[in-house]
Amino acid sequence: MIETNDLWFSYGDREVLKGVNFKAKQSEVTVIMGRNGAGKTTLLLHLNGLLKPKKGEVRLNGTKVEYDKKSLFELRKRVALVFQNPDDQIIAPTVWEEVAFGPMNAGLSLENVEKALKLVGLEGYEDRLCGQLSGGEKKRLSIADAIAMDPDFVILDEPTAGLDQLGFDSTVELILRLKKLGKGVVVATHDFELAERVGDSFYYIEAGKIVYEGNRPNYELAKKLGIRSYGGKIIISSNAERSGEPTFRLNWNSRDELAEKILEAILKAYNGKDVVLVFEDGFIEKVRRALGELK
Numbered sequence: 001m002i003e004t005n006d007l008w009f010s011y012g013d014r015e016v017l018k019g020v021n022f023k024a025k026q027s028e029v030t031v032i033m034g035r036n037g038a039g040k041t042t043l044l045l046h047l048n049g050l051l052k053p054k055k056g057e058v059r060l061n062g063t064k065v066e067y068d069k070k071s072l073f074e075l076r077k078r079v080a081l082v083f084q085n086p087d088d089q090i091i092a093p094t095v096w097e098e099v100a101f102g103p104m105n106a107g108l109s110l111e112n113v114e115k116a117l118k119l120v121g122l123e124g125y126e127d128r129l130c131g132q133l134s135g136g137e138k139k140r141l142s143i144a145d146a147i148a149m150d151p152d153f154v155i156l157d158e159p160t161a162g163l164d165q166l167g168f169d170s171t172v173e174l175i176l177r178l179k180k181l182g183k184g185v186v187v188a189t190h191d192f193e194l195a196e197r198v199g200d201s202f203y204y205i206e207a208g209k210i211v212y213e214g215n216r217p218n219y220e221l222a223k224k225l226g227i228r229s230y231g232g233k234i235i236i237s238s239n240a241e242r243s244g245e246p247t248f249r250l251n252w253n254s255r256d257e258l259a260e261k262i263l264e265a266i267l268k269a270y271n272g273k274d275v276v277l278v279f280e281d282g283f284i285e286k287v288r289r290a291l292g293e294l295k
């Protein structure tokens, strides 16, 4: 487990973290949400010792983090941080050199380099120049950097910002795979769709204070805090009177699948996207019949 106890931090005299108590466990995904400037990144930077608390402490598996070279080195082997912007992280010329850099420096075996590339879907990219990768590929490369250290915790700062649907889906899959491998994953995000798909526990941070902790996102509070932009529309249409390309087709083969699609649609709209739900022919009839059955 990684935890912070009564963590205080300021940049100069600007207080940014004000007594943060936070916990993340292995084999779980812990999500941190909050408005721009709330202190998410600042908190993450403490989890692998890049920032030193002004007051309070960080503990890894019960042991208090000290800020000498040796314990920081140990901490960073166990806790890998992936930056919000991959360009802040990528330093080597080629993909292979980039992913091998961390393990090589830490005196670890290089057997994880290939595994990490495979896990993020960049196998075959070994000799490519990092500077020539697409935004989404850079993002995956920066995650491979972290995985190649075989850490206990992977900390992801806004992992889906700027990704398209495909990039989003593969990031979700990757996070769930890391969790299955027993890693603790910590994700800072504004994206409720991501939060719902991967999160086991949720923290909201506002002006440097934890204002919510739970095993479900709290949408009412999120709205009050203004964590996300709103305004996406849900457009409901039938096959006959199509309106736009469907985001989801609704059918009645399985109630679970239907419920899942509707929840996904609501989350997309909540995140500010327009969503078109298209009824398959006969859908309304089926709903009527099903409601009749329920009566």
Ligand SMILES: Nc1ncnc2c1ncn2[C@@H]1O[C@H](COP(=O)(O)OP(=O)(O)OP(=O)(O)O)[C@@H](O)[C@H]1O
Residues within 6 Å of the ligand: 011, 014, 016, 034, 035, 036, 037, 038, 039, 040, 041, 042, 043
């Ligand atoms: N190096 C720095 N020097 C001075 N102030 C900083 C520095 N880094 C961050 N801040 C300030 O600290 C506050 C918290 O920033 P932080 O980056 O932790 O927020 P965040 O929740 O990650 O925001 P975002 O959602 O925009 O990424 C902000 O007001 C920011 O301007």
Ligand SMILES: [Mg+2]
Residues within 6 Å of the ligand: 040, 041, 042, 084, 157
């Ligand atoms: Mg941030």
